[in-house]
Amino acid sequence: MQVEFKPRGIYLPDIDLWLDNTEDCASNWISHGHSDHARGFHGRVFGTAETLSIYRARLWGTPEQPPDCCPVHYGESWDYNGARLTAYAASHIVGAAQILVEWRGERLVYTGDIKLRTPICGKNTEAIPCDRLIVESTFGLPIYHFLSADEAKMRIVRFARECLDSKLIPAFIGYPLGRGQEIVHVLCEAGIPTAVHGSIARFIPTYEAAGYGFPGWEAYQSRQTAGKALVVVPNFRNILEASDKKYRLAYVSGWAALDNARARVGADELIPYSDHGDFEELLTLVEQSGAREVDVVHGYTELFAHVLCQRGLDARAPREASARAMSEEVPEG
Numbered sequence: 548m549q550v551e552f553k554p555r556g557i558y559l560p561d562i563d564l565w566l567d568n569t570e571d572c573a574s575n576w577i578s579h580g581h582s583d584h585a586r587g588f589h590g591r592v593f594g595t596a597e598t599l600s601i602y603r604a605r606l607w608g609t610p611e612q613p614p615d616c617c618p619v620h621y622g623e624s625w626d627y628n629g630a631r632l633t634a635y636a637a638s639h640i641v642g643a644a645q646i647l648v649e650w651r652g653e654r655l656v657y658t659g660d661i662k663l664r665t666p667i668c669g670k671n672t673e674a675i676p677c678d679r680l681i682v683e684s685t686f687g688l689p690i691y692h693f694l695s696a697d698e699a700k701m702r703i704v705r706f707a708r709e710c711l712d713s714k715l716i717p718a719f720i721g722y723p724l725g726r727g728q729e730i731v732h733v734l735c736e737a738g739i740p741t742a743v744h745g746s747i748a749r750f751i752p753t754y755e756a757a758g759y760g761f762p763g764w765e766a767y768q769s770r771q772t773a774g775k776a777l778v779v780v781p782n783f784r785n786i787l788e789a790s791d792k793k794y795r796l797a798y799v800s801g802w803a804a805l806d807n808a809r810a811r812v813g814a815d816e817l818i819p820y821s822d823h824g825d826f827e828e829l830l831t832l833v834e835q836s837g838a839r840e841v842d843v844v845h846g847y848t849e850l851f852a853h854v855l856c857q858r859g860l861d862a863r864a865p866r867e868a869s870a871r872a873m874s875e876e877v878p879e880g
């Protein structure tokens with residue numbers, strides 16, 4: 548099966564299907580709702596119901612022809628232009644999915660963003676045997692090692708309680724979709740009063756619809772922060788710094804695995820928990836797939852592909868995406 552890697556997405560010309568195309572196209576599979584995957588006005592869109600609901604919320608303006616959204620369940624298969632497509636769960640954010648494309652006896656899997664560890668919110672990754680795997684490598688270096696969901700929960704709650712006991716405001720840096728809701732969920736379930744930035748609060752209903760509780764959360768108001776934990780987005784740090792609030796900052800991210808994150812984001816506490824896999828998880832994921840051919844996209848692509856080649860696989864980095872992981876504007880992780 549031919550696979551074309553373009554800056555805007557991955558194209559399968561044999562069956563005329565795009566994977567995570569971020570610009571307008573006729574038919575697109577959307578692996579999950581992050582903004583670097585769920586964008587563009589498409590004719591027909593496949594994804595889970597949660598992903599498509601996030602995608603619709605992200606569409607700005609009114610297209611002449613609204614996208615034909617085709618929600619699929621995990622484990623569901625459907626025929627498409629001579630191929631058999633099947634969606635499988637991916638541990639990343641709520642609604643994330645992998646896709647298996649079966650075409651003329653070949654099995655190709657595109658993971659989208661993924662990890663192997665159980666997430667705080669979301670489904671566990673299903674291993675899918677395949678011939679060819681397209682996998683991400685946002686954290687595809689051995690320097691990255693992440694906490695389990697249980698360890699991360701414990702660290703989040705402990706940090707919040709220690710701050711509140713010392714009359715300080717615990718402020719957590721999350722991301723607008725995924726990490727933010729997970730942190731709020733953990734704090735609320737622990738009975739800690741929690742104020743939430745609007746960019747994160749926007750997607751709480753999506754997580755509630757998926758079955759996760761957020762008892763007692765409230766919208767962030769700058770004059771009502773005493774005795775509460777704050778969950779805010781990364782650029783909110785400047786507002787906190789400029790305020791007279793006595794706070795301590797926790798950074799919950801894969802990037803927090805490196806100690807230089809402390810200075811980069813001004814964090815007092817680093818909690819290395821991610822919705823991406825760390826190096827060992829990515830290696831295990833590739834091994835479990837049984838794939839002999841591997842395309843590595845996003846992050847440390849060339850280095851991770853090199854490691855896979857040393858293990859005897861036919862691996863390559865078809866896109867120059869490694870610079871993205873090194874840049875100051877780090878992707879959500």
Ligand SMILES: [Zn+2]
Nearest residue numbers: 579581639660
């Ligand atoms: Zn993502």
